Amino acid sequence: MATKASRTAARLMMAPAVTLLLGWMLVPLVMTLYFSFADYRPLRNVFEPWAGFGNYERFVTSSAFWPSVWTTLVLVGAVLAITVVLGILLAMLLDQPIWGRGAVRILVISPFFVMPTVSALVWKNMMLDPVNGVFSHVARLLGAQPYDFLTQAPLPSIVLIVSWQWLPFATLILLTAVQSLDREQLEAAEMDGAPPLARFRYLVLPHLARAITIVILIQTIFLLSIFAEIFVTTGGSFGTRTLTYLVFQRVLEAQNVGLGSAGGILAVLLANVVAIFLMRIVGRNLDA
Amino acid sequence: MGRIELKGVRKAFGEVEVIPPLDLAIEDGEFCVFVGPSGCGKSTLLRLIAGLEDTSGGHIEIDGLDMTDTPPARRGLAMVFQSYALYPHMSVRKNIAFPMKMAGVDAAEQARRIEAAARALNLSDYLDRRPGQLSGGQRQRVAIGRAIVREPSAFLFDEPLSNLDAALRVGMRMEIGELHEQLSTTMIYVTHDQVEAMTMADRIVVLRAGRIEQVGTPLDLYRSPRNLFVAGFIGSPRMNFVEGEEAGRHGAHTIGIRPEHVRVGEGPWRGTVGVSEHLGSDTFLHVHGTGLAETITVRAGGEVPLRGGDPVSLAPEEGKLHRFGPDGLRL
Ligand SMILES: Nc1ncnc2c1ncn2[C@@H]1O[C@H](COP(=O)(O)OP(=O)(O)O)[C@@H](O)[C@H]1O
Numbered sequence: 001m002a003t004k005a006s007r008t009a010a011r012l013m014m015a016p017a018v019t020l021l022l023g024w025m026l027v028p029l030v031m032t033l034y035f036s037f038a039d040y041r042p043l044r045n046v047f048e049p050w051a052g053f054g055n056y057e058r059f060v061t062s063s064a065f066w067p068s069v070w071t072t073l074v075l076v077g078a079v080l081a082i083t084v085v086l087g088i089l090l091a092m093l094l095d096q097p098i099w100g101r102g103a104v105r106i107l108v109i110s111p112f113f114v115m116p117t118v119s120a121l122v123w124k125n126m127m128l129d130p131v132n133g134v135f136s137h138v139a140r141l142l143g144a145q146p147y148d149f150l151t152q153a154p155l156p157s158i159v160l161i162v163s164w165q166w167l168p169f170a171t172l173i174l175l176t177a178v179q180s181l182d183r184e185q186l187e188a189a190e191m192d193g194a195p196p197l198a199r200f201r202y203l204v205l206p207h208l209a210r211a212i213t214i215v216i217l218i219q220t221i222f223l224l225s226i227f228a229e230i231f232v233t234t235g236g237s238f239g240t241r242t243l244t245y246l247v248f249q250r251v252l253e254a255q256n257v258g259l260g261s262a263g264g265i266l267a268v269l270l271a272n273v274v275a276i277f278l279m280r281i282v283g284r285n286l287d288a
Numbered sequence: 289m290g291r292i293e294l295k296g297v298r299k300a301f302g303e304v305e306v307i308p309p310l311d312l313a314i315e316d317g318e319f320c321v322f323v324g325p326s327g328c329g330k331s332t333l334l335r336l337i338a339g340l341e342d343t344s345g346g347h348i349e350i351d352g353l354d355m356t357d358t359p360p361a362r363r364g365l366a367m368v369f370q371s372y373a374l375y376p377h378m379s380v381r382k383n384i385a386f387p388m389k390m391a392g393v394d395a396a397e398q399a400r401r402i403e404a405a406a407r408a409l410n411l412s413d414y415l416d417r418r419p420g421q422l423s424g425g426q427r428q429r430v431a432i433g434r435a436i437v438r439e440p441s442a443f444l445f446d447e448p449l450s451n452l453d454a455a456l457r458v459g460m461r462m463e464i465g466e467l468h469e470q471l472s473t474t475m476i477y478v479t480h481d482q483v484e485a486m487t488m489a490d491r492i493v494v495l496r497a498g499r500i501e502q503v504g505t506p507l508d509l510y511r512s513p514r515n516l517f518v519a520g521f522i523g524s525p526r527m528n529f530v531e532g533e534e535a536g537r538h539g540a541h542t543i544g545i546r547p548e549h550v551r552v553g554e555g556p557w558r559g560t561v562g563v564s565e566h567l568g569s570d571t572f573l574h575v576h577g578t579g580l581a582e583t584i585t586v587r588a589g590g591e592v593p594l595r596g597g598d599p600v601s602l603a604p605e606e607g608k609l610h611r612f613g614p615d616g617l618r619l
């Protein structure tokens with residue numbers, strides 16, 4: 001019974017949690033906003049509370065800014081494309097009654113349990129390494145020259161690592177969606193003369209639209225802040241410096257908190273632009 | 289054309305044999321109803337004919353051609369599913385157009401057939417809606433529309449009315465009947481409801497545990513059920529069965545008499561009225577204490593003044609008695 005008294009009580013009881021969460025989100029944001037307008041370089045004992053838009057100007061006009069935005073977008077876009085496409089394929093595969101399906105499912109999910117730092121290290125030292133990596137062994141076995149992934153193709157290598165990490169998430173969400181598709185619809189389409197590809201195109205894909213939207217939106221939020229994988233593998237060199245990484249360099253390597261904060265606020269803006277953009281193209285599916 | 293013949297068709301799921309070898313021929317233009325209790329294999333049999341399940345043995349012939357291993361799309365059959373199985377992301381128009389689109393029918397012809405189907409099924413006003421915005425009866429009609437436009441050689445219906453309410457069901461029953469009159473295409477209709485079977489069928493196939501118990505016209509089954517199962521399954525309320533001495537008097541192990549063939553009045557059977565159901569047109573009396581069976585159901589006229597507890601005497605119409613042997617078969 002939602003009486004007036006019970007609603008008031010509910011509000012009162014929710015209040016601490018809501019306040020805590022609000023504080024949790026707002027305090028860092030407000031502090032970042034505050035620092036972004038200050039000239040704050042702790043190691044040099046500089047603290048000027050108001051520096052106008054100077055930090056923003058310097059951050060945006062630095063030669064590293066636009067390349068880092070581009071790198072961010074390429075990284076996010078490539079990982080999204082790979083995880084969604086492979087995720088759909090894997091989900092369809094795992095939905096089939098194949099032998100050992102349970103075990104295969106757990107194997108597919110497992111990369112998600114590995115910490116980003118660990119998986120990046122494993123990929124760097126055990127898979128992609130030109131001397132000891134699995135790929136180089138395979139290359140030598142086939143009589144080919146081992147390929148130095150991280151120096152020759154640093155961004156694709158990071159895309160590979162991050163995709164490997166996020167594929168389980170995409171697969172899992174898409175698998176539950178595939179499983180909820182009504183079998184009789186597929187059978188009806190089969191009787192209607194739709195070959196497998198047409199059934200995929202006209203039934204499975206529209207049915208998955210909502211799940212794909214969710215995968216894209218959630219992954220975008222996390223992918224925009226990818227850090228450990230870059231830190232561990234290339235340290236931001238060879239054109240792998242994303243906006244997040246640039247902020248990190250400005251704050252910690254250059255010890256310029258004001259400049260870094262301005263970058264952080266710009267990153268938040270970029271995230272919002274990307275999110276709005278994505279919502280407009282795929283978000284329609286959410287209310288379908 | 290649409291003559292369907294099953295020759296020794298068998299289906300097993302793993303170890304479990306759901307359909308033992310079965311022979312059946314469905315004639316061109318016939319309205320054939322498969323009826324039987326839930327789980328007896330009606331849907332499985334229909335899906336075998338449709339090609340949605342692989343047979344474990346035997347042959348399926350359609351118009352004389354062996355179609356046992358032909359994929360469903362190329363059997364020329366259209367199916368209407370119990371859940372309607374409409375495509376939720378497409379408008380009604382696109383749903384109906386889908387099989388034609390897959391078959392590569394040209395746009396003008398598509399439009400013509402959609403138009404005709406929509407008119408026949410009263411769907412013209414709903415063509416641009418999504419299935420989710422339609423009522424159960426309308427969805428059913430869309431599913432039928434999608435089947436009609438393919439111009440199949442036979443329609444397969446799997447309990448198409450079981451998700452509708454009682455009033456709608458009666459209406460749709462008539463519509464499907466009329467559709468059959470118009471198209472005179474073979475129809476195979478699966479139901480667990482013997483009333484649907486009796487009212488719609490040219491020929492009824494009674495199934496139990498995957499086995500055919502009897503095949504015949506509705507009146508055949510009503511007048512001369514081949515065994516106790518069919519006798520009990522066809523007709524509502526159920527036939528009364530009497531065993532023992534009274535049956536022996538008629539030279540049978542069991543005798544059956546339908547409620548409508550027992551008269552109230554001077555007769556050899558005496559008991560007390562238990563529950564009496566007054567429907568206005570009829571009264572169903574459940575009579576206890578006859579010493580023949582636990583209850584004898586009697587269909588009496590609408591104005592019978594009897595109530596619970598009243599003593600009553602009953603007279604079975606001798607000519608309408610059904611006699612069964614100890615093996616359950618009709619004598
Ligand atoms: N895919 C399947 N796997 C295993 N058993 C099945 C399968 N489909 C149906 N059955 C079994 O076959 C029997 C007949 O099912 P069905 O044809 O659906 O019955 P009906 O339609 O007459 O209610 C049931 O006992 C059911 O459990």
Ligand SMILES: [Mg+2]
Nearest residue numbers: 330331332447
């Ligand atoms: Mg069924």
